[in-house]
Amino acid sequence: MLDELRQAARRAGNERAVRKLLADCNSLLSERGEANSVAIAASLVERLEALPEEQEKGFFDSLARDFSPDPLAVLTAAQAYAANPNAQSQMALTQVAEPVRQELFRRINRAPGGTAALLRLRRALLGRFRAQKDLRAVEADLFHLLSSWFNPGFLQMRKVDWNSPARLLEKVIHHEAVHEVDGWDDLRRRLEPDRRLFAFFHPQLPDEPLIFVEVALLPEMPAAIAPLINKTSKAQPITDSKVAAFYSISNCEPGLRGVSLGNFLIKRVAEHLNSELPQIKTYCTLSPIPGFAAWLARKPQLDQLPGLKRGAGETLLAARQRLEEIAGPELSALNTATGVDKLDKDGEAALLALCAAYLLYVTPTSDGDPVARFHLDNGARLERLNPRGNMSRNGIKQSHGLMVNYLYDLNRIETSHEKFVQGEVVHSRAVASLI
Template sequence: MLIAFYKNLSTAASRERFFRTLTLELGVDSSEVDRAVSTWQKAKDQESRTKAAWQIQQASRPMYTSLFVPISNRPEGIKFLVDLRSDVIAASKATPTETSAIRLLNDSLRQSLADWFSVGLLHLHCIEWHTASADLLEKVMKYEAVHAFQGWDDLKRRLAPNRRLYGFFHPSLPAEPLVLLHTALTCQVPAAMKHVLEQPTDQPSAEDATTACFYSISSTQKGLAGIDLGNFLIKQVANRLLAELSHIQTLVTLSPLPAFRGWLEAQLQRHIDFQGPPQHAWPALLLSTEREAISSRGLRPHDDSQPVIEHQTAESELAWALTDDRWCRQDMQAHAACIHQILLRLAARYLYIEKRRSYALDPVANFHLRNGASLWRLCPMADPSPSGMQRSFGVMVNYKYVLEDVAANNHAYIVDGTISVSAAVKQLTASSHCPSQLSG
């Protein structure tokens, strides 16, 4: 009855009212909490304190959590709870001033879903062009979050014999992939998306490939946000590939830097706007050699059609060239190599040096580094698509997974923020030791 009632709520506002009523009427019973605390205060021995602690824990649980298990046991009940949490997340973002009760509802749902979607209950399947249903293939295209499909022919290329698509499935949602991982089997580490998405005639067969490149991972259910399925999927796929294809020697990704462009544009603007004394200036963004190269080249054309800037700096010239991707135009090709090198160095700084609470600022970097991968190589103009340029000026990154090192890398990163990095990437950051003050 509750499921049917909720499904008839057709607007976000009506769902938000439902959440407020639910958390108000079936939230934490304060009288039960008071009684449990009183029992704790009166406890005289260890056994009594243990029982009292359990009573406090039970009393602190919102009453609505008792609804989750009965709902989960109904047909499509698990799917309903996943979708319900998706709506709860949306409501918490839409009403930031009333989030405490909704945040508790969100956390309660997440904890229950994390138990029901533990990796031991999930099934790993390889999705193939000739055996998958049309409905499943349509979902694969719909859920792709990184490199949008251009149609059925594109999907067929990505499911070619030297490609693999793996997904996690739950017994209660057998037709619904939870997370999808696209993999290319190649003879070398891809440095550009065209090496992955295009299908030249000389592509190696799966039996000849020596490298498995994970180039797209997409979580399909917003209601499972914060439940780390991608980590387990990559590791299970890696082990399966190594078991099935013994000649695979290298496991890498070709990954986006989704927030690099926004970070760099903000950095440049901070330097352009700064008018205080030199001792209070932001940490240097450009090297002296880069400043000289920009100044000597004069990136901004000097003609009557361009506004005059009274105090033109290397930062303002670079910002001008990067705006609307002017640096990629035909008349700017003479400057492209210089800008490429600057972008690569700053991308290395962004990934390796810039931190938020001791961890990588970039969300994709943080995901792979937490998984135990190493920061291995930066790839200029690896994704020149509009979305690739908008994310990171086309720059992408290879993270390398060496299964024997994954546990040690994960521990070093989680415990003290140490990033496993190749010598080549570290060399790029050699002159970029000062993190910006834009990261937390």
Template sequence: MIFIKFHLRVLGITRNNKFISKCIINNSKFLCCQKTSTPYETETCLRKQLEEVFKFKNTNVSNWIIENKARALCIEYYKSQKMDRQQFLQLLAAKYAVQHDDICNIAKKLLCTESNNKRLIISYEQKLKSILTSDYQWLFLIIGRLESGVKFLVDLRTDIMELMVETKETDENIVIQQLNMTLQDLLLLWFSVGFLHLERITWQSACDILQKISDYEAIHPIKNWLDLKQRVGPYRRCYVFTHPSMPREPLVVLHTALCDIIPDSVKGIEDAKTRILGDKRKEITFQEEDKSKIKAAIFYSITSTQKGLKGIELGNYLIKEVANKVISEFPMIRELSTLSPIPNFRSWLLEKLKQDVNYIFTADECKSMQNILKEENVALGLKKIFNNSLWTNEKELCEMLREPLIRVCAWYLYKEKRRNYALNNVANFHLRNGAVMWRINWLADPSPRGVANSCGIMINYRYYLHESEKNSQNYIENYFINASEDIINIAMRQNELRSKM
């Protein structure tokens, strides 16, 4: 670990500890003194506390009393185990949803009302509006007013989405989906970009924030404290979005490298810094950065940290805000680009090889692969060597694989679709954000993670800010993928191979 873990972990207090007696959420204390309980007792306690909260709905009782009941419910939920939580969510989704019979009755009365009876029409409309609002939406609004209540709801939605995946029964799944949609709509409202705060992270930032930046990094794991210090130091920029209700919790983290050119590999980012620094070996400060040499800003890692905010677009706004920030700070920047991973490409490739090796290789390439692998079955041979990253050290094999894998990767990114959008989720994210597929880079990330994801291949997505809105609209509305001529030509070569099958 780079720093001593937050005091919750030191005390042995975790979100899943059923014996918890002091619940601390993001430095805010929800206190309860409870005896340890069995799973059955916990589930019963959750049910009772839920009933206690709803007992005060539509009453004139002070909000302070209702909020205290809601706080106790949150504490009990955090204490409980997975099975108890899921039973609680199933109860919430079924019992406290909108009542369809009531809706139908009011709707019939409204339809039967004379059009000139405005008073009665408005009365029925108000009743209809009220009963179309589920009871659990009222509960979410109460919890959202609590200190750290918004964070609780974000975590709650994580559990709801997990339950949706695990629920096979159709009718039950539908009510869970409705619960999810109701909470998502509230979070969409609360986490609109106008409420978010853009914050730059440096080595002088708070210790717990730096720890979270390290823990959340999902693309290029941070090795040690020196690595972290470099990523938030000179010629780098690290920005996060935070929310007033979750002030010490980064929602999205964007790492940016300031370079002289657009690098074609992870190592290329370091090489750019070396070229810019020249003979300087001493540690420099932000004030000593040579702005005249910064021509490109590279977004090399973007991470959404909260699973409960899935489907709420935050990363796209962060990229554009950071782009404007770095351009205003470094006026010589002319190029904005990502250096992005291609997750799941290797899995897709192995599946295609299993189906038909001729989908990937020409006849001549197959023969060459057989000779190099010393294996008649090329698909089986590649599956074996792709189990680890050691093959990247074999020069002859790498040279042989380079052209066919770049060719099929271009096809995968440019042509493979899901619901008419790019199949690859990272590609879909940047294309929706208005970027252009620009360059595919061979063995750009030869780390075990990079090889496991995409055989080490990475891609640059270019951002032309004056065109991004038009590109985004064209992709979302017309499914048009904006790509460089080079990528299109490479993908078409793969298309020619497919047509000969």
């Protein structure tokens, strides 16, 4: 009984807190609120940053229900525009069709700390998205505004080095999402002269990296990740460097999920390095293929892949059969480093053929590899597949040890992007020869 009373009191307290929060939101939007908007917005920012999880649902439900456009007003304005499609009726329709919560978010964003509070709000929304589909419109409004506010034209690219603030370096270690940083010695090696690390920052969040990319300056295109992240390796003279290899890119802010930042960062880094180190002529990646092993395990109809060239289906079916003879019907032996190492020449060729087909023909579809889609949509070329490129546990699990190089030809980026949008993966002869 006592527990029930406590729970009821807690619910009542949460409901009162949400009502007060919503009342302040309405005050911020009111004419009277304009005079005190700074103080009201600052108070809202503080409370949104500390909004308890048990109060989120009520707040989000109200944003979806009470801060949406008036259907009758939208209908009336739409009919007026249809009857007389001039500038005035168009602006009237736009005004009533825009959810009032967008203006609420804009006013919150003007307050100190407002941008961070809204990012926190979208993080919470994304966590509830699947369970509460009615929040889709609220999330779409925040995504729309954040995409504008975090336009790369507003972002600052900064080089991160060993002399950067310790707090920033700690965030790099924490947010590295591709190749885990093994302590300070590892990070220091990644920041030596033959390495580069660049990050995007927003003026409203000057100490918070939004996304960063790690680059290795090398004599030739790399085929394996282990030498690049070996913290005991010695730095090489950058005068010997002919290749800039992007080997890791990490997003730091979950609230910006879906907001395109990485493609602009890679292009800006390439432009910067082209100016700093004119001897570098090749810009490429050494990338994982996180979706390949899972796709192969689903036993796709290899001879039915979209866009498959004549005769390639038989080649792929034979490759699958050869791998099954070596690794078993479920290819279970390829889920261990020992099994991958035991592949003979024919087995390795079969694995490369199947991966080439995955990247060439599946990437343009909704089932495509996310990393491949990112780079190809960004205008890169599928350049080379590398057996045993990543023999870590994660590399074996994701792609049976394979890694891939994507080539960024700065003079052909736009052309390659357009072809990918039309469903074509621009690729090298070396990749074509694998099938």
